[in-house]
Amino acid sequence: MRIEILCTGDEILTGKTINTNYSYMAQRLGEAGLDVCWGTTVGDDRASLLSAFRQAAERADAVIVNGGLGPTVDDLSQEMAAEAVGVKLVLHEPWLARMEAFYARRNRPMPANNRKQAMLPEGAEFIDNPIGTACGFAVTIGGARFHFTPGVPREMRRMLDEQVMPRLLARAGLRGVTRLKRFHSFGIGESRADEMLAGIEEMALGGGVKLGFQAHYPQLETKLAIRGADEEDVQRKLAPVEAETRRRLGNFIVAEDQHSLESVVLDALRAAGSTLAVAETFTGGAIATRLLQVPGGEEIFVRGLVSRDPGQLAAAIGVAPADFSPEMAAAAAAGLRAQSGASHALAILVAMDAGADGVEAGGAISIGLSDGAGSVVREARLVGGREWVRLGATELGLDCLRRRLHGLPIDERLDFERR
Amino acid sequence: MRIEILCTGDEILTGKTINTNYSYMAQRLGEAGLDVCWGTTVGDDRASLLSAFRQAAERADAVIVNGGLGPTVDDLSQEMAAEAVGVKLVLHEPWLARMEAFYARRNRPMPANNRKQAMLPEGAEFIDNPIGTACGFAVTIGGARFHFTPGVPREMRRMLDEQVMPRLLARAGLRGVTRLKRFHSFGIGESRADEMLAGIEEMALGGGVKLGFQAHYPQLETKLAIRGADEEDVQRKLAPVEAETRRRLGNFIVAEDQHSLESVVLDALRAAGSTLAVAETFTGGAIATRLLQVPGGEEIFVRGLVSRDPGQLAAAIGVAPADFSPEMAAAAAAGLRAQSGASHALAILVAMDAGADGVEAGGAISIGLSDGAGSVVREARLVGGREWVRLGATELGLDCLRRRLHGLPIDERLDFERR
Numbered sequence: 001m002r003i004e005i006l007c008t009g010d011e012i013l014t015g016k017t018i019n020t021n022y023s024y025m026a027q028r029l030g031e032a033g034l035d036v037c038w039g040t041t042v043g044d045d046r047a048s049l050l051s052a053f054r055q056a057a058e059r060a061d062a063v064i065v066n067g068g069l070g071p072t073v074d075d076l077s078q079e080m081a082a083e084a085v086g087v088k089l090v091l092h093e094p095w096l097a098r099m100e101a102f103y104a105r106r107n108r109p110m111p112a113n114n115r116k117q118a119m120l121p122e123g124a125e126f127i128d129n130p131i132g133t134a135c136g137f138a139v140t141i142g143g144a145r146f147h148f149t150p151g152v153p154r155e156m157r158r159m160l161d162e163q164v165m166p167r168l169l170a171r172a173g174l175r176g177v178t179r180l181k182r183f184h185s186f187g188i189g190e191s192r193a194d195e196m197l198a199g200i201e202e203m204a205l206g207g208g209v210k211l212g213f214q215a216h217y218p219q220l221e222t223k224l225a226i227r228g229a230d231e232e233d234v235q236r237k238l239a240p241v242e243a244e245t246r247r248r249l250g251n252f253i254v255a256e257d258q259h260s261l262e263s264v265v266l267d268a269l270r271a272a273g274s275t276l277a278v279a280e281t282f283t284g285g286a287i288a289t290r291l292l293q294v295p296g297g298e299e300i301f302v303r304g305l306v307s308r309d310p311g312q313l314a315a316a317i318g319v320a321p322a323d324f325s326p327e328m329a330a331a332a333a334a335g336l337r338a339q340s341g342a343s344h345a346l347a348i349l350v351a352m353d354a355g356a357d358g359v360e361a362g363g364a365i366s367i368g369l370s371d372g373a374g375s376v377v378r379e380a381r382l383v384g385g386r387e388w389v390r391l392g393a394t395e396l397g398l399d400c401l402r403r404r405l406h407g408l409p410i411d412e413r414l415d416f417e418r419r
Numbered sequence: 420m421r422i423e424i425l426c427t428g429d430e431i432l433t434g435k436t437i438n439t440n441y442s443y444m445a446q447r448l449g450e451a452g453l454d455v456c457w458g459t460t461v462g463d464d465r466a467s468l469l470s471a472f473r474q475a476a477e478r479a480d481a482v483i484v485n486g487g488l489g490p491t492v493d494d495l496s497q498e499m500a501a502e503a504v505g506v507k508l509v510l511h512e513p514w515l516a517r518m519e520a521f522y523a524r525r526n527r528p529m530p531a532n533n534r535k536q537a538m539l540p541e542g543a544e545f546i547d548n549p550i551g552t553a554c555g556f557a558v559t560i561g562g563a564r565f566h567f568t569p570g571v572p573r574e575m576r577r578m579l580d581e582q583v584m585p586r587l588l589a590r591a592g593l594r595g596v597t598r599l600k601r602f603h604s605f606g607i608g609e610s611r612a613d614e615m616l617a618g619i620e621e622m623a624l625g626g627g628v629k630l631g632f633q634a635h636y637p638q639l640e641t642k643l644a645i646r647g648a649d650e651e652d653v654q655r656k657l658a659p660v661e662a663e664t665r666r667r668l669g670n671f672i673v674a675e676d677q678h679s680l681e682s683v684v685l686d687a688l689r690a691a692g693s694t695l696a697v698a699e700t701f702t703g704g705a706i707a708t709r710l711l712q713v714p715g716g717e718e719i720f721v722r723g724l725v726s727r728d729p730g731q732l733a734a735a736i737g738v739a740p741a742d743f744s745p746e747m748a749a750a751a752a753a754g755l756r757a758q759s760g761a762s763h764a765l766a767i768l769v770a771m772d773a774g775a776d777g778v779e780a781g782g783a784i785s786i787g788l789s790d791g792a793g794s795v796v797r798e799a800r801l802v803g804g805r806e807w808v809r810l811g812a813t814e815l816g817l818d819c820l821r822r823r824l825h826g827l828p829i830d831e832r833l834d835f836e837r838r
Contacts, residue, residue, distance in 0.1 A: 013455060015445030016633060019438055022460070026434030036432060038467065039460030041441070048456065055474065214435060284711030285704030288725040292703030295776075298727035303735060306707040306723030312759065316722060316735075340731065357714075 001172040003029060004038040004060035004144075006052055008067040008077060009151055013043040021066050021156055028160060031225045032178045033210070034168055044068065049080040057084070057142030062168055064160075067151035069134035071113040077148055082121035084141045089119040092126060095135045102133065127163045129155055136163060145171060174227065179234050181224040181242055185252040186261065186399050187414035190215045193222060196248050203244055204237040217388070218395040218416075219261075222249065251408045254399060261398050262290045262297070268405040269300045269344065274371075276401075277303040277340035279313060279332050281324065282350035282363065286394040303340040324349035326377045329368030337370040344405075345370045348397040350389065362418065363389040367400050369410070378410050381418045392416065420591040422448060423457040423479035423563075425471055427486040427496060428570055432462040440485050440575055447579060450644045451597045452629070453587055463487065468499040476503070476561030481587055483579075486570035488553035490532040496567055501540035503560045508538040511545060514554045521552065546582045548574055555582060564590060593646065598653050600643040600661055604671040605680065605818050606833035609634045612641060615667050622663055623656040636807070637814040637835075638680075641668065670827045673818060680817050681709045681716070687824040688719045688763065693790075695820075696722040696759035698732060698751050700743065701769035701782065705813040722759040743768035745796045748787030756789040763824075764789045767816040769808065781837065782808040786819050788829070797829050800837045811835065 005025055011017040019041065026036045038059055042048040049068070056063045068077030082089050096118040103110040120126065120137045127136030127147065134150035136159055147164045149156045169175075185193070190213045201209050208228055214221040224241055228234035246253060254261040269276055278287050278301070288304035291297045307313045310328070314321035319335040322328040329347045337345035347368040353361055362383035369376050378400050382392040396414070403410045424444055430436040438460065445455045457478055461467040468487070475482045487496030501508050515537040522529040539545065539556045546555030546566065553569035555578055566583045568575045588594070604612070609632045620628050627647055633640040643660055647653035665672060673680040688695055697706050697720070707723035710716045726732045729747070733740035738754040741747040748768045756764035766787040772780055781802035788795050797819050801811040815833070822829045 007458075013445065013458060014449050015442035015447075015455070018442045023434035023437045026432065028434075030433050036434070037462070039426075039432060039458075041458030041460075043456070051478075059470075285707030285723060285725065288704030289708055292725070292727065302726060302728055303731045304704060304723075304725030305735075306704065306711070306725070307721060308711065308717035309721055312722045316724075316759070340735070 001034070001061045001168075002037045002059065003034055003168065004040065004056045004063045005036055006040045006042070006056055006063055006065045008042055008044065008049060008052075008065065010043045010074070012067070013041055021151065021153055024153070024157065025064060025066070025160060028165070029168070031180050031212075031223065032165060032169065033174055033225070033227055034165075034172060044074040044076055046076060046080060049076055050084055053080065053084040053141055053146070056146075057144045060144045062171055063144050063146045064164060065146055065148045066156060067149075069117065069136070069148060069150045071111065071116055071133070075116075078116075078119055078121065078137075081124075081137075081139055081141075081146065081148060085121050085123075085139050087122040090122045091115075092118045092120045092135070095120075095126070098135075099133050127159065129159055130162075131155055131158060138167065176227060176229045177231060177234055178228075179226045179238065181226065181238060182257050183222040183245060183249060183253050184255045184259075184261065185220050185222065185249050186218055186254045186395050187252045187412065187416075188220055188249065189415040190220055192415055193220055193249065197222070197245060200241055200244055200248075203240045205240075206237065208234075208237050209241050218392050219254070251403065251412055254402060260294070261395070261402060263294050265398055265402050265405065266291060266294055266297055266300050268402070270296075272343075272405075274300070274343040275302045275341075276300055277305075277336045277342035277345045278397075279305045279317065279336050279345070279347040280397075281306075281308050281313065281348065282352060283348055283390055283394045283397065284308075286390070287346070287348065287397055290394070290398070302342050303336075305336065324351045324364075324366060326366045326368075326379050329366035330370070330375045330377050331368070333368035333370035334375050343371060344401070346397055346401050348393055350393050352386065352389065357386045359383075359385050359388075361385050361389070363393070365389075365393045365396060367397050369400060369404050371404070376404065376410060380414070382416065383418050384416070420453070420481060420587075421456045421479045422453055422587065423459065423475045423482045424455055425459045425461070425475055425482055425484045427461055427463065427468060427471075427484065429462045429493070431486065432460055440570065440572055443572070443576065444483060444485070444579060447584070448587070450599050450631075450642065451584060451588065452593055452644070452646055453584075453591060463493040463495055465495060465499060468495055469503055472499065472503040472560055472565070475565075476563045479563045481590055482560075482563050482565045483583060484565055484567045485575060486568075488536065488555070488567060488569045490530065490535055490552070494535075497535075497538055497540065497556075500543075500556075500558055500560075500565065500567060504540050504542075504558050506541040509541045510534075511537045511539045511554070514539075514545070518552050546578065548578055549581075550574055550577060557586065595646060595648045596650060596653055597647075598645045598657065600645065600657060601676050602641040602664060602668060602672050603674045603678075603680065604639050604641065604668050605637055605673045605814050606671045606831065606835075607639055607668065608834040609639055611834055612639055612668065616641070616664060619660055619663055619667075622659045624659075625656065627656050628660050637811050638673070670822065670831060673821060679713070680814070680821060682713050684817055684821050684824065685710065685713055685716055685719050687821065689715075691762075691824075693719070693762040694721045694760075695719055696724075696755045696761035696764045697816075698724045698736065698755050698764070698766040699816075700725075700727050700732065700767065701771060702767055702809055702813045702816065703727075705809070706765075706767065706816055709813070709817070721761050722755075724755065743770045743783075743785060745785045745787075745798050748785035749789070749794045749796050750787070752787035752789035753794050762790060763820070765816055765820050767812055769812050771805065771808065776805045778802075778804050778807075780804050780808070782812070784808075784812045784815060786816050788819060788823050790823070795823065795829060799833070801835065802837050803835070
C-alpha cells in the first residue's frame with residue numbers, strides 16, 4: 001500500500017517550525033510495517049492544497065494530512081477537502097456538543113469561530129480527538145483514503161496511534177497487533193550491533209519480527225518491531241528474540257523501552273536507599289542536568305559540583321590540589337562522598353588535548369567512583385572534537401555508575417574508545 | 420518566482436532523520452525575499468525521483484534538490500537528473516582532479532566509487548563545493564531550473580549561501596545584496612514586540628526592510644531582513660531601523676546577531692577581569708552548562724554548585740540552613756562568593772508549588788547576586804509547568820547578571836511573569 005504524508009501550514013512551509021510531525025509519523029508507520037512513499041509540504045493556500053490533494057489521490061492509496069484544522073481563517077483543510085471530494089461542509093452536531101461541553105467545564109464561553117471546527121465534508125467519517133478541539137475525519141478522493149489530523153503534536157500522536165494506524169493497517173490488509181521493543185545501548189556502534197545480532201529475526205516462530213537501529217551518539221537504539229495475530233502471538237514471537245538480543249548486547253544495554261540510563265541509575269540508587277553526589281569538569285553540569293530532569297531525581301542526587309579548574313575543584317571538596325588524573329578522580333570522589341554525606345560519589349575529570357577544536361581533538365577521561373565498598377577508577381580516551389568528548393564522557397560517567405550499581409565490570413572497551 | 424525544495428533520501432523519507440535541511444533552506448530563502456511554495460520528500464528510488472523531478476518542473480520556476488550526490492549505489496540524483504533532462508552522464512574532469520588532490524593531501528588513495536561523484540548530466544552547470552567531495556550542479560527540466568546540493572548539512576549550508584542563493588536571486592530578478600540583522604530579547608512576548616515595533620519597516624529610506632519574529636521561549640528573536648543595491652545601500656536602509664529597534668526593545672535585548680545571552684555575560688565579566696560562581700537548585704546545572712559551552716567560558720566560570728536540597732546547599736557553601744527565600748538567595752550568593760574567591764556570585768533558588776505538574780504549576784524564584792558593590796535580590800513568579808519554570812528561571816538568572824554587569828535595572832517586569 002502506497003502511503004503519502006501531506007503536511008500543511010505556512011509555519012512548516014517557510015521553515016519557521018521544523019517538521020518533526022513528519023518524521024514522527026513516518027517512523028511510527030514504518031515500525032508497524034507501513035511504508036511512507038512520498039512526503040508533501042504546502043502552505044495555508046487554497047490552490048496549493050487542492051492541487052496537493054489531487055496529486056496525492058493519484059499517487060497514493062492512503063494519505064495522512066496534518067494541520068489546518070484550527071479555528072482561524074487560515075485553517076483550510078476541511079474546506080479544501082470538501083472541494084476536492086465535491087461535497088459541501090455540514091455541521092457535525094456531536095462534535096459541536098463536545099466542544100461546548102469542553103468549554104462549559106472550564107466555565108468559559110466557546111468562541112464563535114470554534115464552530116468552524118465541527119464543519120466536516122458531507123459524508124466524511126468522523127475521527128475522534130480525545131484531547132483537543134480539532135476533530136479528525138476521513139474522506140475518499142479519487143482512489144485514495146485521506147485521513148485528516150491536527151498539527152498540535154500531542155493531539156496528532158494520540159490520534160495517529162489510536163485512530164489512524166488501525167485504519168491504515170486494516171486498509172493494507174495487515175491484521176493483528178504490533179509492538180515495538182526497544183533497547184538503549186552505550187559503547188557499541190551500529191555496524192557492530194548489526195553483526196552481533198545477525199540472524200536474530202529468524203528466531204521468531206513464523207516470522208513477523210523486524211530489526212532496526214537508530215544511532216544518536218553516544219547511544220544506539222536497537223528496535224524490534226513485532227507483528228502478530230494478537231497480544232499473545234506477539235509475545236510468543238518476541239520472547240526468544242528479546243532474550244537473545246539481551247544476551248548478545250549484554251552489559252552494553254543501559255536501559256529498555258521508555259527507561260533511560262539516568263532513570264535506571266536513579267532506580268538502582270533508590271532501591272538501595274542510596275544517595276549521590278557528583279563532581280564534574282568538562283561535562284559542565286550535563287550529568288546534574290540529566291539526573292535532575294527525571295521526576296524524583298532530586299531525592300537521590302543531593303549535590304553537584306562543576307568546575308574546569310583543578311584548584312577550585314580541590315578547594316571546594318577539601319582535598320589536595322592536583323592536575324586531573326586517575327588518582328585525582330579517586331580522591332575527588334572519596335572527598336565529595338565524605339563531604340556531602342551521600343552514600344555514592346562520582347567524579348568525572350577530563351584533560352582535553354591542547355590545541356584547536358576539530359575531529360582530531362581528544363581528551364583523557366578519568367572517572368572516580370566511591371561508595372561503601374571503596375573507590376574504583378575508569379580511564380578512557382575519546383577522540384572526535386570537544387562536543388564528541390563531552391557527550392561521551394557524560395555517558396561514560398553515568399554508565400560506570402550503572403555498572404557499579406549492577407555489579408558489572410566497569411572497564412569493558414567501547415567501540416569509539418582509543419587506547 | 421515559484422520555488423520548490425525537493426528532499427531525497429530514505430533516511431528523510433522514513434523519518435529516521437528529522438529534515439532540518441528543509442527548514443534551514445526555506446528560512447534562509449524567505450529571509451532573502453525568496454518564498455518557497457512547495458516541499459517534496461521522496462526516497463532513494465528511481466521512479467519516485469523521476470516523477471518528483473517532472474512534477475516540480477511543471478509547478479515551479481526554480482527547484483533546490485537536496486541529497487543523493489554521494490558515492491554509493493543508492494545515491495541517484497545525477498543519474499535521474501540526466502534521465503529527466505534526456506542526456507547522458509559525462510565525466511567532469513576538473514572535479515575528478517579536485518577529488519584526487521583532496522585524497523592525495525591526506526595520503527590516501529581515492530576509493531574507486533568516488534569517481535561517480537564527478538559524473539554530471541551533459542551540459543550541466545557545475546556548482547562548487549569547497550568543503551566536500553559531492554559537487555553540485557544545475558540543469559533545466561521543463562521550465563524550471565534545478566539546483567542539486569549535497570545532504571551533508573555543513574556542505575549544503577555553505578553552497579546555499581555562496582552558490583545557490585545568488586543564482587536564485589538573479590533568476591527572480593532580485594538584484595543587489597541582502598543582510599539579516601537579529602536581536603535576541605528576553606521578557607517580551609511576540610505579540611507585544613510586534614506592537615512595540617509598529618511602523619518600523621517604514622523608517623527604511625526607500626523601503627527594503629522586512630520585520631519578522633521567531634519565538635523560542637524564553638527568548639524571542641526579532642529579525643530585520645534588508646535588501647539593497649549594495650552593502651552601502653543596505654547599511655543606509657538598516658541604520659535608522661536598527662537604532663529604533665534597539666531603542667524600543669531597550670533593556671530587554673540580551674544579545675544581537677551571533678551573540679548569546681551567555682556570551683554577552685561572559686564578555687562583560689572578562690572585560691572587567693571578573694570571575695563567576697553559581698549556585699543552582701531547580702535549574703539543575705543548566706546555567707553551568709550554558710556558560711561552559713561557550714569557548715573560554717571555563718576561564719570566567721570558576722565554580723558551580725547544584726542541589727535541590729536547602730540543607731545540602733547551605734552546608735556546601737557554609738551558610739546557615741534555611742528554606743529557599745529571597746534572604747537565603749542573598750546569603751547563598753554572598754557565601755559562595757567568599758568561599759570560591761570569585762568576584763561575582765549568582766544564586767538561583769526556586770520553590771515550586773506543591774502538587775502535580777501541569778500548565779497551572781508555578782514556582783517562586785529568588786535570585787541573589789553578590790559582587791564587590793554588595794548584594795541584590797530579584798524575586799519573580801512564573802507559571803506554566805515545571806519545564807516552563809525551569810527554562811524561565813535559567814534565563815532570568817543569567818539576565819539579572821547581564822543587567823547588573825551593564826548597570827541596568829534588574830527588576831523590569833517580564834511579560835510572562837505573575838505577580
